[in-house]
Amino acid sequence: MAFLSSRRRRARLAPELDDVALKRLLKSLQATTSTGTIATTDLCTAQISRLLDQETVDWDRRTHQLSVLAFSLSESHVPRAWATREPGNVSALVLFAWAHLVRGRSQGNLEDADAIAKSCFRAAELAPADPTPWVVLLGLARLERRNQSEVFGLWNEVLNRDRWNREAYLSMLGYLGPEEMGSRIQVLDFVDAVRARTPENAACAATELTAQVLQYHSVLTLGGVEALMARKHWTHATAAQALDRAAGNWARPDFFQHAAALADLNLLAYALMAAERRGEARPVFEAIGGTVTAWPWRVDGDPLSEFERARARATNGL
Template structure:
């Protein structure tokens, strides 16, 4: 009578998203690192461990968006900093080893609160920029360092311009700048709105920065939740505000369409949209987004409410139930009833 097809919810979190080559590299690294055990730091493998990293970055060529995604994911491997140092000893003229080192150190500092050797990290960024002038990644890393330093705008602006000259709609650089201009860091609410407006007006449809506005809106919602009191109790109303609803509706109308979002982190942006629709109590609207996501689940933003895999699986189930409560009778059943 009713359609019983039920796609299974994601079974694991996938930092590589839908990048199959990167997934194979991570699987290989995990196995090789496990085999090395506690001897990894003393290993003299002549590239056996780092070669897959070199290859996956080399294969991205000048697809800066894909390279940036791969660098960011590889930098989250717990042993990334050790691997980068080994790589640098073997290849002193390559920029990629330097970049892996920088992004690994930045990730570690942000994830654990560990101190970041700013002067040394900035030096590595500038060295990488000199070795690979067309690559925006060294400048994106430098933006990250400037955020850590709470550097003044006069220091940030030329680095920001250098990124845009190389990759106009670099997703990670825009996310760094969004945090930098926020009132929590070196900006204000007015400066944040000004920055978002400038991006929204100029960016082409489906650009890698498509989720920037929704990312900011989600940050405002989470800030209200964490405020406590009546502000937290009424935080859910955020998604019913005309501007926020229009922002979500526009994303819902376009993002899940095949071929609309083509950048490397598109599945991550779809996860943001699915999460927002879940928080906005719109599970039926979330279903086509989950269909577009398929099995690609991300840690953020689902981790904001607890175990990320459990959160995304439960949201997936709610969306499925909401969608199929409104599903019409199957054609076969309708024909039998009419006869």
């Protein structure tokens, strides 16, 4: 079918989403970081600096770019080398701290939590309006299972600088879940409070649907009969209403303007297919094109294969 064979719509994992400048940078970094030479490090840091150190700052876009770069460079020497070489560069300090945090999360332990905190506090001192040092500190506190008063304090520091910071809301959602330091009741209370005060097209608008997908996944992980019946999750009033609100608006042209909009559309397409609402999923897949996010598709297997299979089912009505 033309829909599936089109080069423009061919599915690909794209952590940068639709950020063209970030995509170019990631390709360049991938081609050059393997050598490990001093000249290569200089080239990489110069390229990263050109992207991040803009005179006019979009905090939402900056958070997205730093997050993607931190994941991409978590095993690279570049962030540390840049922060060491330019200790007064806020972007270098935050990228080093975030990449270090990502590596610690993937390994299950932090090599140097103090270095992350010191780097973030120094960045916050140099750039008081920048929310990203506080986003990383929030992630650090979450990983270290700090008490809720401290974590909420860090969350408020982010919100004081970027009211609808998507990364911060999703981090709090994870922290308040039963798998970390909260409970299902706390998640529901948090989601209710967020929904009551958040514009429908805010960068953090996917918080509610993310909570429902996480709950759906928790049922799947039980296995057995529970997993076989997991689809019924989407018939419950709170889940169905969350899906209704998202399906009615998110795929509309220009409804979302934030940097991770395509990630939220991936989430919506996944949830609609899990709920067997294939007709509503079709325009969402059209809006996505072929830009695939690893989560939530990877929960069921290879994310690209799962995305392609779901898109074909929505398109063909199978």
